[in-house]
Amino acid sequence: MATLERTPYAEAAHELLRNTLLDAARDELERRGWAQITMSDIATAAGVSRQTLYKEFGSRDEFAQAFVMREVDRFLEAVEVAVREHLNDPATALSAAFNVFLTAAAEDPLVRTLLTGDEAYSLLALVTTQGEPVVAGATKRLSAIILSGWSTVNPADARLLAECLVRLAISYAALPAGPTGMTAASVTTLLGPFIERVLTEELESVPTRDYP
Amino acid sequence: MATLERTPYAEAAHELLRNTLLDAARDELERRGWAQITMSDIATAAGVSRQTLYKEFGSRDEFAQAFVMREVDRFLEAVEVAVREHLNDPATALSAAFNVFLTAAAEDPLVRTLLTGDEAYSLLALVTTQGEPVVAGATKRLSAIILSGWSTVNPADARLLAECLVRLAISYAALPAGPTGMTAASVTTLLGPFIERVLTEELESVPTRDYP
DNA sequence: GCCTATATGTCATCGTAGTTGACAGAAGAT
DNA sequence: ATCTTCTGTCAACTACGATGACATATAGGC
Known part of the structure; x- marks a missing residue:
């Protein structure tokens, strides 16, 4: 198997952002229901602004x-x-x-x-x-x-x-x-x-x- | 064990940058010697500009x-x-x-x-x-x-x-x-x-x- | 019913991480 | 001696993410 090519930083960082947000949501969901979780909560838990969350996933x-x-x-x-x-x-x-x-x-x-x-x-x-x-x-x-x-x-x-x-x-x-x-x-x-x-x-x- | 706290995105991204660069260097080192590898090579392999490499690790x-x-x-x-x-x-x-x-x-x-x-x-x-x-x-x-x-x-x-x-x-x-x-x-x-x-x-x- | 939270979605503004192109100096090669 | 290439540093530009404000909608309290 050939040396697997390196993921360029920019792409990896973008993936990381999405995953951090998704993971944050998962954590929150283990405590409260989906209805009780605001977009603010998710963004904050991921250490990111609410705006960034909206920019990444439209709604x-x-x-x-x-x-x-x-x-x-x-x-x-x-x-x-x-x-x-x-x-x-x-x-x-x-x-x-x-x-x-x-x-x-x-x-x-x-x-x-x-x-x-x-x-x-x-x-x-x-x-x-x-x-x-x-x-x-x-x-x-x-x-x-x-x-x-x-x-x-x-x-x-x-x-x-x-x-x-x-x-x-x-x-x-x-x-x-x-x-x-x-x-x-x-x-x-x-x-x-x-x-x-x-x-x-x-x-x-x-x-x-x-x-x- | 308590739910392990989430790494905020900014910090994780910074770690990712360092690791991507370090990993890129490791890859290059498996082909050529350290002397044959330029800072440019490393930056490029990591998908990042040379300047960023210098900003992250001084020299x-x-x-x-x-x-x-x-x-x-x-x-x-x-x-x-x-x-x-x-x-x-x-x-x-x-x-x-x-x-x-x-x-x-x-x-x-x-x-x-x-x-x-x-x-x-x-x-x-x-x-x-x-x-x-x-x-x-x-x-x-x-x-x-x-x-x-x-x-x-x-x-x-x-x-x-x-x-x-x-x-x-x-x-x-x-x-x-x-x-x-x-x-x-x-x-x-x-x-x-x-x-x-x-x-x-x-x-x-x-x-x-x-x-x- | 109305009124007040609070949440969603969108905006303009700002700061900063990373990019780009250029440069002087050092070291190697020819 | 000269030409090349790499290092290290700069200023200008770009884009991502942060911040605070805003209109709208939905839920709860009275």
Whole structure:
């Protein structure tokens, strides 16, 4: 592997700014609900002016979007690790990944406060009614994970599977059902056959067309 | 453990700037010798102007100082880990720590190019003839490690031991002697008795006085 | 209902970190 | 001796972030 190229300072600093703000919000969220947190609080906690916060993320809603998106990304990293540990057995990989996600979501203080608070609107809406960006982003990322693990899979099939899983995951995170082991296993039972077929098809059956 | 407080953005960005520059220098050093690297090269590699580099570290020499100091710190982190693994057996801890240092130094591409190059002057001088800051810094850090591991040790004794070890380490890094296992063992043999005594003394014999 | 917080979003102004181009002096190469 | 290249320093410019003020909206107290 070649020497990985250095991130120029300016770019790294910009990333740092965003992350500092997002992290600050996460900290605050572990104490109070989203509704109780002002933009001022976040900016101050990050050691930055309110104006800078607005310049970086246009509005409170956009900030919430970005925040949720990053949290989702965090989860997907855990999922990716789980998948990589079962590259030889796709069904187990699926089960493991889903399980990892569900247990992580169940334990994550952020998700818990998000769901227990009387604020079913606001942040929760960002992964449901207004959840298009999140679903799209997570789907893209997850299908990339799938394709990188099993390169013979048809991209369209990967995308389909990914979106289905993302939507199921959000649903189960929002409304858990029984012990997590059960639901993960159920999903595997449900989707196992599809996976089997997709892996043996070798790029011939489904036309590689993005659907709108 | 309490929620660890967030580093304000401004401070983090400043650290980032320094680290980006120092890292850039490290990268360059793995290809060419210190003498072949210009301040321009470093600034450019870090994605920053030459002026900023000068504003951050006054001069080429000061930059070299800071660079070496940070490398030393890196080594001390490895040493600290080794020490923590043998808190119950000081002699073994000493041996392990010294061994870790020597093997790390032997493998580190930076140290190797530093010593093999025809540039015995320049960077090398910073840990020998002009090495006062490095020795002082490393001694302070190492004695802190010792004190944190064995709190009954007299601070003055810790400092004495630390400085002795630092100087020995630098010497052996600059001029290795035989297989590393040997020298680490030798050091233990040499200093074991001192350590035994220091640990049983319980703060009574040596006056806690800093010597000039 | 009205009135007063308080929060959001936007503005103009200011300070400062980092950029750019230029320069004198030192050191090396030809 | 001259030409080049690097160091170290300067002043001028730019852009990011800080500050304080403002209009608007939303919530709570009366």
